[in-house]
Amino acid sequence: MTVTVAPEEALGGRAFPPGFVFGAATAAYQIEGSVDADGRGPSIWDTFSHTPGRTVRGDTGDVATDHYRRYREDVALMADLGLSAYRFSVAWPRVLPTGAGRVEQRGLDFYRRLVDELLAAGVEPWLTLYHWDLPQGLQDRGGWADRDTAERFADYAAVVVEALGDRVQHWSTLNEPMCSALLGHRSGQHAPGLQDPVAASRAVHHLLLGHGLAAGRLRAAGVGSLGITLNFTPTHPATDAPADREAARLLDGQQNRVFLDAVVRGAYPEDVVADLAAAGAPLPVRGGDLEVIAAPLDWLGVNYYFEQTVRAGTRPPEKGETSFIGGEGVVELDPEGPTTTMGWGISPGAFTRLLQWLGERAPDLPLVVTENGSAWPDEVDGEGHVHDPERVDFLVRHLAAVVDAIDAGVDVRGYFAWSLMDNFEWARGYAQRFGLVHVDYPTQRRTVKDSGHAYAAILRQHRGRG
Numbered sequence: 001m002t003v004t005v006a007p008e009e010a011l012g013g014r015a016f017p018p019g020f021v022f023g024a025a026t027a028a029y030q031i032e033g034s035v036d037a038d039g040r041g042p043s044i045w046d047t048f049s050h051t052p053g054r055t056v057r058g059d060t061g062d063v064a065t066d067h068y069r070r071y072r073e074d075v076a077l078m079a080d081l082g083l084s085a086y087r088f089s090v091a092w093p094r095v096l097p098t099g100a101g102r103v104e105q106r107g108l109d110f111y112r113r114l115v116d117e118l119l120a121a122g123v124e125p126w127l128t129l130y131h132w133d134l135p136q137g138l139q140d141r142g143g144w145a146d147r148d149t150a151e152r153f154a155d156y157a158a159v160v161v162e163a164l165g166d167r168v169q170h171w172s173t174l175n176e177p178m179c180s181a182l183l184g185h186r187s188g189q190h191a192p193g194l195q196d197p198v199a200a201s202r203a204v205h206h207l208l209l210g211h212g213l214a215a216g217r218l219r220a221a222g223v224g225s226l227g228i229t230l231n232f233t234p235t236h237p238a239t240d241a242p243a244d245r246e247a248a249r250l251l252d253g254q255q256n257r258v259f260l261d262a263v264v265r266g267a268y269p270e271d272v273v274a275d276l277a278a279a280g281a282p283l284p285v286r287g288g289d290l291e292v293i294a295a296p297l298d299w300l301g302v303n304y305y306f307e308q309t310v311r312a313g314t315r316p317p318e319k320g321e322t323s324f325i326g327g328e329g330v331v332e333l334d335p336e337g338p339t340t341t342m343g344w345g346i347s348p349g350a351f352t353r354l355l356q357w358l359g360e361r362a363p364d365l366p367l368v369v370t371e372n373g374s375a376w377p378d379e380v381d382g383e384g385h386v387h388d389p390e391r392v393d394f395l396v397r398h399l400a401a402v403v404d405a406i407d408a409g410v411d412v413r414g415y416f417a418w419s420l421m422d423n424f425e426w427a428r429g430y431a432q433r434f435g436l437v438h439v440d441y442p443t444q445r446r447t448v449k450d451s452g453h454a455y456a457a458i459l460r461q462h463r464g465r466g
C-alpha cells in the first residue's frame with residue numbers, strides 16, 4: 001500500500017537547516033557509456049558485464065545513458081530541478097587506462113568540462129574517486145586482493161586532484177567498499193566476480209588502506225572537504241535465540257562496523273577480526289596501516305536503502321552464495337510488507353535510527369547522506385508523464401526521517417537522492433529504475449518523473465525559507 005502525500009504536507013512544514021545540501025548522485029560506469037572513447041581502458045565492470053550470465057539479460061554499460069556525450073543536457077536538467085549539488089564519480093580507467101603509469105589527458109578533460117558546466121549552472125560538484133570500476137590492468141595484477149592496488153589508488157587520487165583540485169571542493173575516496181570487497185570477492189555478484197573469502201578479506205583491508213593513502217594525497221593538495229561513502233544495513237536477529245543473535249552480529253560486523261570503526265576509530269572491531277581469522281581469512285594488517293586508514297575526515301557519506309532481519313540456518317539455494325566471510329550459516333529473511341522492484345523493504349524509521357547510531361559512534365563527524373532511493377517499474381504514459389507515486393512517497397518519508405534525526409540532534413549536512421536518472425543497475429541491468437528522471441534507452445530521451453518534480457518543489461520551498 002502506498003500513501004501518496006503532497007511533499008510539503010509530509011514534511012509537515014518542518015525545515016532543513018540553512019545551508020543543507022540537496023543533490024542527486026550517479027556513478028561513472030552506470031551512466032557514461034562511450035567505453036572506448038578518448039583512450040579509456042577496460043574496467044572490471046566491462047569484463048564482468050560482458051561475461052555471459054553475470055548480469056540480467058546480459059546488460060552492459062557500453063552505452064548506459066550516454067552521459068559522456070550528453071552531459072550538458074544532464075547538467076541543464078539538474079539546474080532545472082534546482083539541485084544545489086551533484087555527486088558523480090570519476091572513471092579511473094579514463095584517467096589511467098591501465099590503472100597506473102600513463103595519464104590520459106582526454107579522460108581528465110571530460111571531467112574538466114563536466115565540472116565547468118556544473119559550476120556555470122550553479123551546481124556544486126561532489127566528486128567520488130572510486131565507484132567500483134577498477135582498471136582491468138590492475139585486476140590482472142591481483143586487484144584489491146593485492147596490497148599494491150592501494151598504492152596505485154593513491155597515485156590516481158593525486159593525478160585527479162592535480163587536474164581538478166582548483167575547481168572541485170568536495171572529495172570522496174571510495175563508494176561502498178563493503179560492496180567492492182564482499183559482493184565482488186565473496187558472493188561474486190559484482191565484479192570481479194570471485195567467491196574467495198581470503199581475497200575478500202584482503203580486499204576489505206586494501207580498500208581501506210587505499211582510502212587512507214589517497215586521503216593523505218588529497219590533503220597534501222589542499223582538499224578541505226574530504227569524506228568516504230559507506231553503506232549501512234541495519235541488521236536484526238529474527239528471534240532472541242543465541243544462534244540468531246550471533247548471525248545478526250556477524251553480518252552487522254561486516255556490513256556496518258568494520259569499515260566505520262577502521263575509519264573513525266583507527267581499529268577493527270575485535271569480533272570481526274576474530275570472525276575473519278576463524279574463517280581462515282585474516283585481515284592482512286601491517287604496522288601503521290590503521291593510523292593511515294584513520295586519516296581525519298570532514299564528513300562521512302552514508303548510503304542507506306533498507307534494513308534486514310536474519311536467522312541462523314542452512315541457506316536455501318534461492319538465496320545464492322553468502323556475501324559474508326563465515327556467513328555460510330546465516331539466512332537473510334525476505335522483508336515483510338511492500339518491497340521495491342529490487343525486492344528491498346521500506347523502513348524510513350530505521351534510517352533515522354541509523355543516523356542516530358552513527359551520530360553516537362562517530363560523534364565529531366558531520367554526516368552527509370550520499371545515497372538513498374528506490375526502484376519502481378516506471379513507464380512514460382501517453383501524455384509523456386511518468387507517475388511514480390511510490391517513489392514520491394519513499395522520497396518524502398526518507399527526507400522526513402532525516403529531519404527527525406536532525407531534530408534529535410544528529411549533525412546531517414546533506415542529502416543526495418539515488419539517482420539523478422535511471423541507469424545501469426550493476427548486475428541487475430537496466431530493468432531496475434532508480435532515477436528522478438526517466439531514461440528511454442532506445443532514444444535516450446529524458447523525462448522528469450513526478451518524483452523529480454516533487455523533489456524540485458521541496459528544494460524550492462527550502463530555498464524560499466533560507
Ligand code: FCB
Nearest residue numbers: 027175176418425426434
Ligand atoms: C548502491 C550503489 C549505487 C546504486 C545503488 C542502488 O549500493 O552505490 O551505485 O547501485 O546501490
